[in-house]
Amino acid sequence: MNSNSKKTLYWLQSGGCSGDSMSILNLDSPDFFSKLGMLNIDVIWHPSLSTLSAREHDAMIEDILNDTMELDILCLEGNVVMGPDSTGMFDTFRGKPKRDLIQALCQKANYIVAVGTCAAFGGIGSHLGDELNGIGLQQHHDKKGGFLGENFRSKKGLPIINLPGCPIHPNSLEFILNMLSRGLEIELGPNATPTSYYETTVHQGCTRNEHHEYRVEENVFGEEGCMFFHLGCKGPTTHASCNKHLWNEVNSKTRAGVPCFGCTNTSFPHQSAFFETPTIAGTPLHLPEGVDRAYYLAYKDMAAAAAPQRLKKKVEEDE
Numbered sequence: 001m002n003s004n005s006k007k008t009l010y011w012l013q014s015g016g017c018s019g020d021s022m023s024i025l026n027l028d029s030p031d032f033f034s035k036l037g038m039l040n041i042d043v044i045w046h047p048s049l050s051t052l053s054a055r056e057h058d059a060m061i062e063d064i065l066n067d068t069m070e071l072d073i074l075c076l077e078g079n080v081v082m083g084p085d086s087t088g089m090f091d092t093f094r095g096k097p098k099r100d101l102i103q104a105l106c107q108k109a110n111y112i113v114a115v116g117t118c119a120a121f122g123g124i125g126s127h128l129g130d131e132l133n134g135i136g137l138q139q140h141h142d143k144k145g146g147f148l149g150e151n152f153r154s155k156k157g158l159p160i161i162n163l164p165g166c167p168i169h170p171n172s173l174e175f176i177l178n179m180l181s182r183g184l185e186i187e188l189g190p191n192a193t194p195t196s197y198y199e200t201t202v203h204q205g206c207t208r209n210e211h212h213e214y215r216v217e218e219n220v221f222g223e224e225g226c227m228f229f230h231l232g233c234k235g236p237t238t239h240a241s242c243n244k245h246l247w248n249e250v251n252s253k254t255r256a257g258v259p260c261f262g263c264t265n266t267s268f269p270h271q272s273a274f275f276e277t278p279t280i281a282g283t284p285l286h287l288p289e290g291v292d293r294a295y296y297l298a299y300k301d302m303a304a305a306a307a308p309q310r311l312k313k314k315v316e317e318d319e
């Protein structure tokens with residue numbers, strides 16, 4: 001893609017809720033449309049934002065498919081619906097399974113971005129039973145392949161770039177559009193997610209880290225302790241930048257007192273219940289990533305005993 005020329009972006013929605021589209025509209029400093037202008041990106045189609053007639057839209061798709069129009073960036077929001085009975089007819093475009101259109105456009109796009117957890121890994125629709133059978137573009141939960149197959153590459157030789165999140169963090173899409181439009185290389189992690197946004201965990205940067213360290217546990221919402229031990233926080237096992245790039249530049253779930261739901265995880269939303277921590281003999285079943293259970297058991301009581309009074313105070317007051 002020539003960095004000086006106008007780049008085309010086609011936004012396709014499939015099995016999803018449009019939450020990612022809502023999220024990108026929350027981008028600020030600058031807002032989404034100003035950012036697109038700065039990057040010289042032309043959104044040739046977005047189902048909620050475009051004003052093309054159905055006929056004009058069909059003609060444009062024809063132009064892309066017969067190579068009259070170049071498609072630089074294809075964004076897919078939502079999973080690829082395969083049901084019922086593998087027909088794909090639960091999600092259609094002009095009377096045909098929408099997956100056919102997805103497949104055809106993927107063959108033409110220079111770069112493809114899976115926007116949100118549904119498009120990346122299947123997400124919510126992949127847990128709604130075999131009848132719907134929604135799958136990710138190139139990965140289904142933690143299994144490589146998905147709809148396009150593990151070996152698929154876009155015209156510029158890249159795999160699908162996964163930007164999970166339910167919804168996506170607007171800054172992560174802004175980052176990817178920046179990189180693609182400038183022709184810069186993007187480092188991808190094991191789940192084909194950009195390391196700049198998905199290498200660290202939500203736990204890193206949480207303002208309750210000190211509470212976690214000393215096991216000052218929140219039992220009831222609003223106590224100002226760590227929500228890992230009882231209230232289902234998945235921050236230490238979730239790779240996302242929510243406490244590094246704050247939402248609306250001011251906040252995150254855990255900073256607002258809501259546990260991390262693990263929405264960027266490949267198994268989302270079925271890792272475990274949202275507001276409760278599964279335990280074995282009083283210890284969380286899923287320990288922070290990389291922590292050895294034997295060491296953790298030896299350390300946890302000592303840490304709680306050493307907790308400073310200034311941290312315990314608020315929790316004790318509320319008990």
Ligand code: SF4
Binds near residue numbers: 206207210212228260
């Ligand atoms: S509330 Fe969650 S993210 Fe914050 S310190 Fe505790 S476990 Fe980590």
